[in-house]
Amino acid sequence: MTHSTQIFNLRPARRSRFNRRGLLARFSRNRLGMIALGYILFLCLVSILAPLISPYDPTAMNRGKLLIGAFHSGHILGTDELSRDVLSRLIHGTRITVLAPVIAVGIALGLGVIPGMIAGYFSGKIDVVIMRVVDALQSFPPLLLAMALVAVLGSGLVNAMLAVGIVYIPAVVRIVRSSVLAIRKETYVESALIIGTPIQTILRRHILPNAIGPLLVQTSILAAFALLAEATLSFIGLGVQAPNASWGSMLSSGFKMMSRQPTLWIWPAIAIAATVLAWNVIGDALRDSIGREDP
Known part of the structure; x- marks a missing residue:
């Protein structure tokens, strides 16, 4: 009798653990998800091999080849207003595309997970204080707040992504808090x-592992937002600085030269649209893999 009661009490704890293998198995059956993941991994590979696979130096000027159109001999995607090879700059720009979300999301997770767990688990006054700070930060438009922080910190990729990461800390706090509020009522936590x-x-052994699922979904969404924010900040000159290649700065140059070279932008x-779409997919x-269990 006692033995069967002990088994009954242990079962909820075992089922509560976040099933990584099950998630991977279900995710692998999602074709669009696998295609999107393959695209992101391809970008990572391109960013690593950029110096080896780019046909030209991305900052080198090619005399006599100003604003050449796409599919020109020797320059597949043409050249820009400074006669630099567009394909080479696009390839080297993948480094920023890969690095920017890593920095921003890393900051948001690093500074948002613990406050979210504390607010969700302890509730009371500490929850009220943390959530009022979160509400205050979320009362500002994210991009405007990021621009204000960049103005204080200075331009450049690291400062821009530091600002973006700070802006999205409230989103992480909210998702972690909501997960913890549900998990703390489970039998295995009370036991x-x-x-x-x-x-x-x-918090470390029972609650955090079971909050990973929603956090993974939020991470992919934040990566898409971080990429858009980096492109926007570089577009207006607050992100990656010349002569370094960034898709946002390339888009800005393309718009400026639209009357002379309509396809440059x-x-x-x-590239930006495809990558943002991939992160969202x-x-x-x-989300679908987490919300569905194998029969």
């Missing part, structure tokens, strides 16, 4: 409290 398990152990625009696939 851990009853037997005297330290709170920090409960198309390539970075397609990954987020949708993760």
Whole structure:
């Protein structure tokens, strides 16, 4: 009798653990999700191999080849207003595309997860204080707040992504808090409290692993937002500085030269749109995989 009761009490704890293998198996059956993930991994590979696969130096000027159109001999995507090879700059721009979300999302997660767990688990006054700070930050338009922070910190990729990461901390706090509010009511958490398990152990061993699912979805969405924010900040001159290649700055140059070379803006625009779409598709696939259990 006692033995069967102990088994009954242990089962909820086992089922509560975040099933990484199950998530990967379900995600792998989502074709669009796998295509989007493959595209992101391809960009990572391109960013690593950029110096080896780009046909030209992205900052080198090619005399006598100013604003050449696409599919020209020797320059597949043409040249820009400074006679630099567009394809080479696009390839080297993938480094920014890969690095920017890593910095911004890393900052948002690093500074947002712990406050979210504290607010969700302890509630009361500490929850009120944390959420009022979150509400205050979210009362400002994200991009305007990022621009204001960049104006204080200075331009450049790291400062721009630091600003973007700070702006999206409230989103991480909210998603973690909502997950913790639901998880802390589970039987296995209450059982851990009853037997005297330290709170920090409960948060680390029982609550955080089970909040990973929604956090993964939020991470992919934040990566898309970070990419758009970086492109926007570079477009207006607050992000990556010349002569470094960034899809946002390339888009800005393309618009300025539209009357002389109408297709110059198309390539970075397609690249930005495709990458943002890929991150969103990954987020949708993760959400579907988390919300559905294998029979």
